[in-house]
Amino acid sequence: MTRNTSFSFRLYVAGNTHNSAQAIANLAALCRTHLPGRHKIDVIDVFRNPKRALADGVFMTPTLVKLAPLPVQKIVGTLSQTETVLQVLGLEAAIA
Amino acid sequence: MKSSSPLRTKAARKASTGIAGLDEITGGGLPRGRTTLLVGGPGSGKTILALQFLAHGARTRKESAIFVAFEETSKRILANAASFGWNLTDLQRKKKLYFMDAQPLPDLVRSGDFDLGGMLAALDAQIKSMGARRIVFDALDVVLALLPDALAKQREMYRLHEWLLKRELTGIITLKSGGDETHSVNPQPFGFMQFMVDCAVILNHSVALGVSQRSMRVQKYRGTSFDENESPFLIGNRGFEVAIAHTLSRVEFKVNDERVSSGVARLDTMLGGGYYRGASVLITGFSGTAKTTLSGAFAEAACRRGERTLFVCFDSNSTEVIRNLASVGIRLDRHLKNGRLRMISARVITGSAETYLVRIKALAEEHRARCVVIDPVSAWSKSGNDLTAQSVADRLIDWSKGDGTTLVCTSLLDEMSGQVENGSPLQISSLADTWIHLNYLMQAGERNRGLSIVKSRGTAHSNQVRELILSDTGVTLADTYTAGGEVLMGTLRWEKERAERVAHETAETVATLNRVRLDAEEAELEVRLKSLQVELVAKQVEKALLVRTTQSDKGELSRGHTRIGELRGADTVKPGRK
Known part of the structure; x- marks a missing residue:
């Protein structure tokens, strides 16, 4: 993975709930720090778009889906444990 | 649950589960x-x-x-x-x-x-x-x-x-x-x-x-x-x-007056016409006392009436049962062939007493059986089922009654335990309508089978112990003799019967001889009577003749005196004046 790889995220949230707001904030902060200028975030509110949640099989909110680069990965939760998130995204080297 | 009227209002607040027993426990559903x-x-x-x-x-x-x-x-x-x-x-x-x-x-x-x-x-x-x-x-x-x-x-x-x-x-x-x-x-x-x-x-x-x-x-x-x-x-x-034991409200059963044959004519007589339709019959006895035979006779009679019957045997294979019953003139094979009878060897069913009950219920419903035989029901209390067997037996009887099925169960008594008439191992005797007890009687080097009706609800029944006789032509009962406070069976009964027969014949001969003798005497008397009558008539005739002769002699005599007087010219005198 090069330093120029572009990341594409989809974040499923449930309206303005506490957990969802936290997840949005945490993801934004993480991208700012580790992926400046090479990320795309698509936020889907399952309250507004329940059929989408059903079709995509998203039952726990918030859920982050990393669409690119492959493989597709899912992280459930507020993304408050930054280390875990970075590990899953293959960005742990960035911390060091 | 197809709710009866008192449950209807409640049922509106309840969602039926489609599981009858659960709906019953909860009074209509969740x-x-x-x-x-x-x-x-x-x-x-x-x-x-x-x-x-x-x-x-x-x-x-x-x-x-x-x-x-x-x-x-x-x-x-x-x-x-x-x-x-x-x-x-x-x-x-x-x-x-x-x-x-x-x-x-x-x-x-x-x-x-x-x-x-x-x-x-x-x-x-x-x-x-x-x-x-x-x-x-x-x-x-x-x-x-x-x-x-x-x-x-x-x-x-x-x-x-x-x-x-x-x-x-x-x-x-x-x-x-x-x-x-x-x-x-x-x-x-x-x-x-x-x-x-x-x-x-x-x-x-x-x-x-x-x-x-x-x-x-x-x-x-x-x-x-x-x-x-x-x-x-x-x-x-x-x-x-x-499973529900109906402990809260025992189900109201349709009571039936119809009688069904037990398969043994003389047993029907003893019971005042047979078992009641829909009754639960319990046959207890030690091993080998012909419990299976008696229940087989019932099954055959049911099939002959055209009623669909389920026969569940726990002890032996169904083909063995058919063969064994054929030896005493109970032919189940043809009913098996025409589909009226269904025989299940329950040894293939394994599991809890509950499993047996549910399987038997399912089989009976599938076969649309009107009569069910379970031989023996005591098999349920084996291996780990001691606690549940009792309530299962209760529910079996509840089910058969609710369904109007005539149920015949046999129950094996353990010879070693010494339970004779105090109760079957499963206490279903109190729930059963008719309880027939089979027993051995050891006497004069013989073992004979005795049958007695311990109870039979709602029917007048004989209180006498009968001898159960199995022969290749069928099952029947014989009267027993009591002599010196002992019931006679088998050869002793036969000897007693023979002795009575001989005594009877002797008495009859003596009576005949007496009658003949009396007839002869009567005839003789009649003959004598006739000859005496003839003699009497002769005497009477003789007497009448004598009277007449005497009178005419007297007339002749008086006439003679008068004539002599005339001839002599004597005074006319009155004859008495001498």
């Missing part, structure tokens, strides 16, 4: 518009019960349903439930039943807190599109386990419960209880759930002496009375079957 918690160990039948509840609602109550599967995939659930014949795929096609696969991926990564908001939003959309009224969350514990702390778990349970109530869905949430802890649910966090919901049902699966026993218990049910006892259940080939 609380409508409320949530029921279903708790049980692994393999206790939670998923099946929940699915049956949905399938029943969708099929018969026009209540479409959603199944949220957290643990098993819907594909596997459908495959497992295929054998129950609930037509789930058909319901799915008609959009009456919807499966939501919500299994967390095994490699799911969790970072921080989350909630079920996404799922509930998705469900909202699905409920709206199909108008669902019933919902099941199967194995909620799987999702709860992912939540970081107890507080989060409580919050999500609360969220789910509120969501269900707001939408007035009749819901079941199933939770696993740990391992073999059968009576209590894990204290945390499920205890919280138990307090929250309106109804909680606990499924229990235990093993006693190697025999699997399943039971269920309604732990709570807000706002209604319910049967609080553990009820045995079984997962049969049509799903759940919950």
Whole structure:
């Protein structure tokens, strides 16, 4: 993975709930720090778009889906444990 | 449940489960518009019960349903439930039943807190599109386990419960209880759930002496009375079957005056016409006292009347039973061939007493049997079934009566235990309508079979012990003789009979001889009477002749005097004046 790889995220949230707001904030902060200028975030509110949640099989909110680069990965939760998130995204080297 | 009138108002607030026994325990079903918690160990039948509840609602109550599967995939659930014949795929096609696969991926990564908001939003959309009224969350514990702390778990349970109530869905949430802890649910966090919901049902699966026993218990049910006892259940080939002992209100049976033959003419006479239709008959006796023969005779008589009959034998193979009965003139093979009789060797059924009952019920219903023979029912109390066998036997009798089936059970008495007439090992003797006891009588180097009617409700019956005689032409009873306070049977009876016959013949001969002698005497007297009469007549004639002769002599004499006087010219004198 090069330093120029572009990341594409989809974040499923449930309206303005506490957990969802936290997840949005945490993801934004993480991208700012580790992926400046090479990320795309698509936020889907399952309250507004329940059929989408059903079709995509998203039952726990918030859920982050990393669409690119492959493989597709899912992280459930507020993304408050930054280390875990970075590990899953293959960005742990960035911390060091 | 097809509710009878007193239940109708209650039933409106209850959602029928389609499981007759469970509906009966809860007085109509699970609380409508409320949530029921279903708790049980692994393999206790939670998923099946929940699915049956949905399938029943969708099929018969026009209540479409959603199944949220957290643990098993819907594909596997459908495959497992295929054998129950609930037509789930058909319901799915008609959009009456919807499966939501919500299994967390095994490699799911969790970072921080989350909630079920996404799922509930998705469900909202699905409920709206199909108008669902019933919902099941199967194995909620799987999702709860992912939540970081107890507080989060409580919050999500609360969220789910509120969501269900707001939408007035009749819901079941199933939770696993740990391992073999059968009576209590894990204290945390499920205890919280138990307090929250309106109804909680606990499924229990235990093993006693190697025999699997399943039971269920309604732990709570807000706002209604319910049967609080553990009820045995079984997962049969049509799903759940919950056994009810009818302890609360014994079912009213249709009482029948019709009599059915016992298959032994003289036994019918003893019973004043036979068994009652729909009665439960118990035949007790030691091994070899012809219990099977007597029940076989009943089965044959039933088949001859054209009644469909089920014969369940526990001790021996059905072909053996047929062969053995043929030796005493009871021919069951042709009834087996024409389909009236169905014979089941119950040794192939393994499991709890409950299993036997359910299988026998299912077989009897399948065969549309009007008469059922179980030989012997005491086989139930074997191996680990001691506790349940009694209530199973109770329910067997309840069922047969409710169904109007005439039931003949045999019960083996253990010769060693010395129980003779105090009771059969299973105390069904008090419930049975007619109790026939067979016994051996050892006498003069013989062992003969004695039959007595211990009780027979509602019928006048003979109180005499009879001898049961088996021959290759059939079964019959013989009167017994009592001599010196002892009942005579077998050869002794025969000798007594012969002695009486000889005595009778002798008496008859003597009487005949006497009659002949008297006849002769009578004839002789009559002859003598006749000759005397003739003699009498002769004497009378002789006497009359004598009288006449005397008179004429006298006249002649007087006339002679007058003439002499005239001739002599004598004075006329009166003849008396001499």
